Amino acid sequence: MKITDDHIAQSIEALRAIGREFHGRGWSLGTSSNYSIVLSRSPVRLLITASGKDKGRLSTDDFVIVDEWGKQVDGGPGAKPSAETLLHVVAARQPLIGSVLHTHSTWATCLSERYHSAGAMAIKGYEMLKGLEGIKTHDHTERIKIFENTQDIAALAAELQSLMQAGEPTLRFGFLLRRHGLYTWGRDCIEARRHVEIFEFLFEVIGRSLLLGNVPL
Amino acid sequence: MKITDDHIAQSIEALRAIGREFHGRGWSLGTSSNYSIVLSRSPVRLLITASGKDKGRLSTDDFVIVDEWGKQVDGGPGAKPSAETLLHVVAARQPLIGSVLHTHSTWATCLSERYHSAGAMAIKGYEMLKGLEGIKTHDHTERIKIFENTQDIAALAAELQSLMQAGEPTLRFGFLLRRHGLYTWGRDCIEARRHVEIFEFLFEVIGRSLLLGNVPL
């Protein structure tokens, strides 16, 4: 597949719009978060937000293009990939994943701490689960993996790669990093954005349910 | 009544505006929610959002028109009615219901769980109750039905039809589906939108009152 300039420009505009919306909702404050779109599969080319950029005000220069090892092959002046690019690359190696969105919300941060010791967070019995691609009924339990946070992204990426290749069921739609945030993905950035909205909704429901003393699971 | 193209176009614009607003408030995240407007009564024609569309970014093609059995008679290319269309149709059979709005909020989800075992949620003594059409005083208790969530929409629609025909008082303004969301309605989409705002406000008040230890009912 040849990557055209139009394809890149449209992908950049899609991620800029996602950035404005998520920053507005408080899911990508500071210069947190990274968003990516697979531009081609052979060779692998991933468009990803550059390190340290304000997601609410992304310019067209705030992106880089990396290969299947996360090595930069193109990008705006001064734009560099962040260390976490490797996690996007690992996810994007799966054939059905065309976009990866990483966000930082207050509820994801709080719940990743609360459920970390269990290794995963279970989300059970909510209609909104049907917003995750392929889930056909609310009568379902989705378990989302929680990794310990780390600055050794290479080691985490290797562990993620190994678990995803083995078909780890708690990695079907994404994962949480403890006290850090959410990674989720989809066939394209529209599906990935929907998955962010679904998870953030469910995290808020579970957080409020815990406060109300409902049994949330 | 003849349905004109202008009537359809205006109805579509009204529902698109509602979608942008409710998505912004977090009441219609992911591709959740469905909105409908009665276009005519003989024959019954209902304009309704198509299945699986993003309510914050509805295009003019993201709608279908269905008959009194929920069968599609028109719609944008590739647009299909969702299974829940039947619930809109059942409500719209009532002569005074001209629009049905279904939303998913975090508070509605939490409270539908909390009060589900009682079969209904009581809302008592709030001035905002007067925003429900025909309620003239805060000194009123409105009980809103809570159904168990289900994927068997046909069975739920039959139960709803039977209860509404019998004049079930907890179905005067709408109902909750457990761990799912709110259905409410009005003479037109302006009244229905107002009812959504009123219920969502009251759900948040009751949720916060529970957390504060006020006796909310």
Place this chain on the structure above:
Amino acid sequence: MKITDDHIAQSIEALRAIGREFHGRGWSLGTSSNYSIVLSRSPVRLLITASGKDKGRLSTDDFVIVDEWGKQVDGGPGAKPSAETLLHVVAARQPLIGSVLHTHSTWATCLSERYHSAGAMAIKGYEMLKGLEGIKTHDHTERIKIFENTQDIAALAAELQSLMQAGEPTLRFGFLLRRHGLYTWGRDCIEARRHVEIFEFLFEVIGRSLLLGNVPL
């Protein structure tokens, strides 16, 4: 003082902007709330939102002008003053009150219930108190009156009139109606809007402080 058309038009635009903002923040959902501006003092002429209008989408016709007894002397086609107009009129009889804003927020509703039995809510020791006109230090306790909610607005207006004439200190900046909302005022609608923001901020702080177990007073 002669009321010019320009004066009326500017006052209408100011209240429409306030409506859009407060509706957006969730302080004027449904068709709740009423906003007024004193147009002249002799004779008394008060511009006020008409009954039952959506405050987020006020048109230029959604206003009426009333006299010192709340009797309508002008207004858009079909526009009628609401019953609560009398409370605005009573407040506006005070020489330093040029605008009255009535809002419905979730925190005001919850806290008016919690502190109702004490007859007033005390707000003590917050820097934001200095946003209330004339308060020069955070080392201050402002007590805001809480009335029982009622549909007998004439009786409430008479009680309010009597208390304000007697210089009741808990009515310096406004009052709460139990399970209903806030009335506040200022020299003009800019000061009144500031007072709404200050009170809503402080209500949220006190609500969250109660949840956190801080001693808020």
Place this chain on the structure above:
Amino acid sequence: MKITDDHIAQSIEALRAIGREFHGRGWSLGTSSNYSIVLSRSPVRLLITASGKDKGRLSTDDFVIVDEWGKQVDGGPGAKPSAETLLHVVAARQPLIGSVLHTHSTWATCLSERYHSAGAMAIKGYEMLKGLEGIKTHDHTERIKIFENTQDIAALAAELQSLMQAGEPTLRFGFLLRRHGLYTWGRDCIEARRHVEIFEFLFEVIGRSLLLGNVPL
């Protein structure tokens, strides 16, 4: 360094945009908050919002320029510096501080009360800490100073000056005033705005974690 009119105009526009955003998020309600930018260092010239202005609607006249003692040297008609200007001046004497942003949020107000007796608030182990300039790992504890609130700004400014000169580690990125709000800063207003977002995010996380019963520290 010569201060050009363009430099002043751009700085004013940057602070107006910050005001619109922070007011929208509820961090600068009423006429609370003050924002400043260092225009030059010799002589010291600080552009700062004038006293009592609405931060959501700052006009180009709502600013003053002060010298290293906080004395006004220029400004819009009728614009005066607020008493708290001195705190901005003290911070801006540090060579690496080019902008100071003071905000009032509900969570900052609540947490400054809760942790006041400890003299500082510890923020530990969150990925978002890396949004504070120079923090390279989540495995970090940042302690932010909490001062008792006061109206004697001169005395507080002297204490702040003394502590900052002594390299007080809890003043690296800013401080809290009890029941009042946050001061934070950065090399420029972009970095300072990022620090506001980071602190506000972390305050909300810690507030919610306390409510959830997580051990947040």
